[in-house]
Amino acid sequence: MNMALPVIKDDLSDDELDQIADKAAAASAFLKAISHEGRLMILCHLVTGEKSVTELEELLAARQAAVSQQLSRLRLEGLVVPRREGKAIYYRLADDRPKRMLETVYELFCGDES
Template sequence: MNHPDQCEIPVNKDTLDIDAMRAAAEQARGLLKVLSNPDRLLLLCQLTQGEQCVSDLEQALGIQQPTLSQQLGVLRDEALVQTRREGKQIYYSITSREAQAVMQVLYDLYCGANQGANK
């Protein structure tokens, strides 16, 4: 019988690199912090559909200026999106593999065909 403080799955502490785990946890915390803002979450969700210009994002999501620019700036500063200029239009696309993967999981959980199955 296991003590309540013990894990049921044996862990080989020789194979764990605690410093690497801490660094990974800090990276995950940073991504989750960015995603914790509803406007940024909506923007990334919309951008999973492909590159879009600012005016299209504004129309699709109903996020008004200057909030839209501010939140897109945060996503750009955190290297989750990149921009491309074409004439007067600025286009945004997701560049972060991690953000894309998390957005896919969130879509599957909350927006996909089985969204009501676990409620």
């Protein structure tokens, strides 16, 4: 889905400018949430499916407190959803935004450099 970028022109109404500003604020919050290497790596792991906090600790070779802190931020931003099963807590992506973003980042930084 290719969407045209907004063009800010003098003839836009206040409502149109407010809508653009609201979307810019949402995009900024999203980018801040994924701007941490640990959070980005968590999202990379969750693209392949739901993982427990313990699994994420092992995959990231990180302490439980650090992983939980990053998951908390991702949950606060609405990017991941927790599920409790007994004593274990599992996380999955809340929607496809992180996956789409990771595909774009991969294309920009890891794709063919020709």
